[in-house]
Every structure is written in structure tokens, then in C-alpha cells.
Amino acid sequence: MREGAGEHGAGLTSLRRFTWWTVPGTTVCLLVLFFGEWLLDPEVPVRIRVPVAVALVADAVASAVLLGGRLALPTATDAAPPVRPPRAWTAVSVAATIVLAVLPLARRDYELWAVAPAVTVAIWAAHLGPRRRRTLTVGAVVLALLPGAAVSLAAEDGELAHAALFPAGLVAFTVWMVLGPLWAWNIAGRLDRARRLEAESAVKDERLRFAADLHDIQGHHLQVIALKSELAARLVERDPARAAAEMREVRQLAADALRDTRAVVRGYRRTTLDDEIANAGKVLAAAGIDARTALEPASLPAGLTxxxxxxxxxxxxxxxxNVLRHSRAGYAEVDCRVVDGRARLRMTNDGADGHPVGTDGTGLTTLDERLRAAGGELTWHREGGRFEVTACLPLVPGRAGGGPPAPDSHDRTKGAAR
Structure with a gap:
């Protein structure tokens, strides 16, 4: 009865103890109480009491071992019991059951003879799947009608109904008494396993979230650092002062990247749309890209969470x-407004020919999954040398603000991820 470390804190330790005392303990007590009085009866010959006493001890120990083994794994399912009963203890149980059934039945004790067989049937049923368990139980109940009825008819004692029905009812009751707590134990085990899987899933989701945030933040910083470092290398001979200025910006970007990484680790970093639009304009301009923005600042922030x-x-x-990394754009446009009760962010550039179709789409794909989880969507489309990314999110009801909705363009279909 040693509990695994995983049971602590899940309430399974007390449940295991309760189930053990309920199932094996009650079964052993049932055998001892029924046969104890019979063994103490002076009218029962000693030559019968001795083998019955030996068989009783053997059957009680075997029953406790077999049912205790059935409780070995708390995560077992009804369809797949945890372990098969040991053959040696099964043989001991069967031999003891035969002795405990035949000798009382020979003395026409129509109640006592069925106790040991009922316990044995319950133990076997506990180690079977649902379909075989039902078959065994129904078959045992039907067969339990016959021995007592046959003895009663042969003795002509007028107790045919009692001799036939009591053993059958005892078998059904014993199976129900044993399987009920075991069923509750299996349910508790499966719930505990589900709790563990849920915890593991939460950890994996958090790791994915952290990886996505780290990619979004560090990928951007590193790309800008690489761009400005390349620009400084080209300017170092022609314009040392500007090259030094670019390198100072690189140093500042590296410091920002370090600060944002620490913030991601602490869970405090939150990317905001306003900051990113402003930053995009500066970065694109530094790369020599003509960047233009068309915004609705009065309505959009009020309706977005x-x-x-x-x-x-x-x-x-x-x-x-992606514009910096994968394109040779000379022009980029950012459009952010409310369209039909939804916030729409659209970015277009004219340098799609510089990047092969279908390459490196994990960033946009991951963001698409996150937006869909929030009730929005992310689409991207390439047409000739033009590449367009469009993100939509629903606004909070009643907070969308004024302003007529802008006409939306034709529906976009997902093309190559960038």
C-alpha cells in the first residue's frame, strides 16, 4: 500500500486507502463473517471444519492479493485493466472456492455455499473488460441457480426457491459491491491523468507563446541591427560621421533588444500598435524605403482592447x-482603419519580386493562428511585384467610435507566406 509520489496533492492517497479498505477489506470481512459462525457451530463435524478453515484463510489472502493488484495502477481504464491476475494466486483462490462451496452445499446450507464463488466471480470480473465482464456476471448469476436447486430437489426439502434464488442474488450483489468502488477508482485515476496532461499542455502553450514573442521581438531588432551595420560599413570611408551615428543607433538597438528580451522573460513586454507603426516609419525610412501611413487614430484605439x-x-x-528581410521595396504603405466594425491593418510594398514565393512563412502563419484565436484573421497576397498583408480584429461593441467605414477592397486569398 505504498502510494506513488504523483498521488500526493491530487487527493488519491486517501482515495486509494479508502478503496483498498472498501474492496479487499470488505471482501475478506465478508468471507470471515459468513464462515466464522459456521466454523464455530458444534453441529459441524471437525473433519469438515478443518479443511474449511484452511480454505477460508487461503481464499481470504488470495482475494486480498488479487484485488490489491487490481488497484496497482490508478490510471487504468475499464476497457484495459492494469494487470492480469497472478496465476498462482488465482489457482489458490479457485481451489479454496471449490472447498468452501462443496462442503457447505453437501450439508444443504443454501446460503453459505455461494459466498466464496460470488467473491471469486467478482474478482475475475474486476480483471476483465466491460463486455467480457457482463458476460461473466450474467453467466455466473444463471449458473448459481442450479447447484442449490439440484440439491434441494434431490433432498425434497421444499426449499427450492430459496436454494435457487439466494445464491444468484448473492453473486449479483457481490459483483456490484466490488466493481462499484473500483469504477470510482478508475474514474479518479483518469481525472488525475487528465489534470496532469492539462498541466503539461499549459506548459507547452506557454513555451510556444514565449518562442513567438521572442521571435517577434528579437527578429525585428536583429534585422534592423544588420541593416544599419551594413549601412555603416558602406559609409565608413565616405562619411565617417554618419557611419558613427549609425553605429550609435546600432548600440541603442542592441540595448533595446536586451531590455525587451528581459521583459519577455519576466512576461511584461507588450507590443503596441501605435509604437510599432511609428517605429516602422523610422526603420523603413532608414532603409531608403518611401513609407506612408493612412490612419484613423480617433476611432481605432477606442475600439481595440x-x-x-x-x-x-x-x-x-x-x-x-519581412519588408526589410525579403524584399527590395522602394515604397511601402500602412493603412489602419475601422471597416464594418472591425479594425483592419494593411501593409503593402512593391518589392515582392525580390523574394521567392512560399519561403519562410512561419512568422505570418503563427500570427494568423493567434489572430484567429482572438476572433480575427490574417491574410497575405502577392500580385506581380506587389505584396500585401492584411490583419483584421473585431472591435469591442459600443466602442468602435465614429466615422464612416472605409470601403474595403476585394477579398484576398492567402498566397505565399513571406
């Missing part, structure tokens, strides 16, 4: 990083 601004900020950052 903090989570919505964070998600759209991540989309803005990813789209900007």
Missing part, C-alpha cells in the same frame, strides 16, 4: 521585418 493592440502590433512588426 489591449490584447488587440498587442496582436496588431506584432503583425506590424512582422510585416516590417
Amino acid at each position: 489591449d490584447t488587440g493592440r498587442h496582436l496588431l502590433g506584432l503583425v506590424m512588426r512582422e510585416a516590417t521585418t
Whole structure:
């Protein structure tokens, strides 16, 4: 009865103890109480009491061992019991059951003879799947009608109904008494396993969230650092002062990247749409890209939750990083407005020819999953040299603000991820 370490804190320690005393303990007590009085009866010959006493001890020990083994694994299912009963103890139980059934039945004790067989049937049923268990139980109940009835008819004692029905009812009751607590034990085990799986899933989800945030933040910083470092290398001979200025910005970007990484680890970093749009304009301009923005600041912030601004900020950052990394754009446009009760962020650039179709789409794909989980969507579309990323999120009812909705363009279909 040693509990595994995993049972502590889940309430299974007390349940295991309760189930053990309920099932094996009650079964042993049932055998001892029924046969104890019979063994003390002076009218029972000693030559019968001795083998019955030996068989009683053997059957009680075997029953406790077999039922205790059935409780070995708390996560077992009804369809797949945890262990098969040991053959040696099964043989002991069967031999003792035969002795405890035949000798009382020979003395026409129509109640006592069925106790040991009923316990044995219950133990076997506990080690079977649902279908075989039902078959065994029904078969045992039907067969229990016959021995007592046959002896009563042969003796002509007028107790045919009692001799036939009591053993059958005892078998059904004993099986129910044993299997009920075992069923509750299996349910508790499966619930505990589900709790563990839920905890593991939560850990995995948090790891994925952390990886996505780290990718969104560090990927952007590193791309800008690489861009400015390359620019400084080209300017170092022609314009040392500007090259030094670019390197000072690189140092500041590296410091920002370190600060944001620490914030991600602490869980405090939140990307915001306003900051990312402003930052995108500066970064694209530094890369020589003509960046233009068309915004509705009066209505959009009022209708977006903090989570919505964070998600759209991540989309803005990813789209900007992709323009720097994968395109040769000379022009980029950012459009953010309310369309039909939804916040729509759209970024377009004219440098799609510089990046092969279908390459490196994990960033946008991951963001699409996150936006869909929040009730929005993310689409991207390539047409000739033009690449467009569009993100939509629903606004909080009653907070969308004024302003007529802007006409939306034709539906976009997902093309190659960038």
C-alpha cells in the first residue's frame, strides 16, 4: 500500500486507502463473517471444519492479493485493466472456492455455499473488460441457480426457491459491491491523468507563446541591427560621421533588444500598435524605403482592447521585418482603419519580386493562428511585384467610435507566406 509520489496533492492517497479498505477489506470481512459462525457451530463435524478453515484463510489472502493488484495502477481504464491476475494466486483462490462451496452445499446450507464463488466471480470480473465482464456476471448469476436447486430437489426439502434464488442474488450483489468502488477508482485515476496532461499542455502553450514573442521581438531588432551595420560599413570611408551615428543607433538597438528580451522573460513586454507603426516609419525610412501611413487614430484605439493592440502590433512588426528581410521595396504603405466594425491593418510594398514565393512563412502563419484565436484573421497576397498583408480584429461593441467605414477592397486569398 505504498502510494506513488504523483498521488500526493491530487487527493488519491486517501482515495486509494479508502478503496483498498472498501474492496479487499470488505471482501475478506465478508468471507470471515459468513464462515466464522459456521466454523464455530458444534453441529459441524471437525473433519469438515478443518479443511474449511484452511480454505477460508487461503481464499481470504488470495482475494486480498488479487484485488490489491487490481488497484496497482490508478490510471487504468475499464476497457484495459492494469494487470492480469497472478496465476498462482488465482489457482489458490479457485481451489479454496471449490472447498468452501462443496462442503457447505453437501450439508444443504443454501446460503453459505455461494459466498466464496460470488467473491471469486467478482474478482475475475474486476480483471476483465466491460463486455467480457457482463458476460461473466450474467453467466455466473444463471449458473448459481442450479447447484442449490439440484440439491434441494434431490433432498425434497421444499426449499427450492430459496436454494435457487439466494445464491444468484448473492453473486449479483457481490459483483456490484466490488466493481462499484473500483469504477470510482478508475474514474479518479483518469481525472488525475487528465489534470496532469492539462498541466503539461499549459506548459507547452506557454513555451510556444514565449518562442513567438521572442521571435517577434528579437527578429525585428536583429534585422534592423544588420541593416544599419551594413549601412555603416558602406559609409565608413565616405562619411565617417554618419557611419558613427549609425553605429550609435546600432548600440541603442542592441540595448533595446536586451531590455525587451528581459521583459519577455519576466512576461511584461507588450507590443503596441501605435509604437510599432511609428517605429516602422523610422526603420523603413532608414532603409531608403518611401513609407506612408493612412490612419484613423480617433476611432481605432477606442475600439481595440489591449490584447488587440498587442496582436496588431506584432503583425506590424512582422510585416516590417519581412519588408526589410525579403524584399527590395522602394515604397511601402500602412493603412489602419475601422471597416464594418472591425479594425483592419494593411501593409503593402512593391518589392515582392525580390523574394521567392512560399519561403519562410512561419512568422505570418503563427500570427494568423493567434489572430484567429482572438476572433480575427490574417491574410497575405502577392500580385506581380506587389505584396500585401492584411490583419483584421473585431472591435469591442459600443466602442468602435465614429466615422464612416472605409470601403474595403476585394477579398484576398492567402498566397505565399513571406
